[in-house]
Amino acid sequence: MKRSAYRVAAIVVVLVVIVGALIQRLPGRATLVAAEKPPMMSSEHTQPVPAHPPRPGEVHERFQQAAIMLHAGQYLYALEALERVITLAPAMPEARVNAGFALLGVEQHARAAAQFRHAIDLRPGQTNAYYGLAVALEAMGDLESALGAMRTYIHLESDDAVHLRRARAAIWEWEQQRSLVQPVEVSDDSTPLAANHTPGGD
Secondary structure, eight states, rough: HHHHHHHHHHHHHHGGGGSSSSOOTTTTSSSSSSSSSSSOOGGGOOOOOOOSSSOTHHHHHHHHHHHHHHTTTTTHHHHHHHHHHHHOTTOOOOOOOOHHHHHHHTTTTHHHHHHHHHHHHHOOOOHHHHHHHHHHHHHHTOOOHHHHHHHHHHHOOSSOOHHHHHHHHHHHHHHHHHHSSOOOOTTTOOOOOOSSSSOOOO
């Protein structure tokens, strides 16, 4: 199904991270794929120290483990690793995005959308979060919001030609779907098929 194809494409957006060298973040914009090294946390997102402090390098280690498990389709195991990353580094948008893609993989679309939105709150320029959010919203039946999120992705992303083509194709398809479900206006003198008699009549 086309919906499954878009979900796979969405997961591929983030899984490019483990195929060859990871793309480095350009100054002033977010990369499409997750960063190789977890970013430093800003003071405005400082959180209490977790109950179980991290081992040296644990955030990076678990983040990379999760990426490998996503690539292998082991979404629940990836989520387990990402939950630890999020606990240790709650202001890391890449972890939220990857969790969203893992949740898409197990078709938990509402939870996926929440993770993508959280990533966007943390970093409004996190382009792949908009792509994932669009796919999640479309799966939930919210075509209007899905279109808005995918248009934002296209507006922000300028380098990934493959996924830009897929995003434009998704927008075209969703607009066609939306046109099919638009309410049809009927004249005032039209009689609904179900109204064969008045309540209480003979």
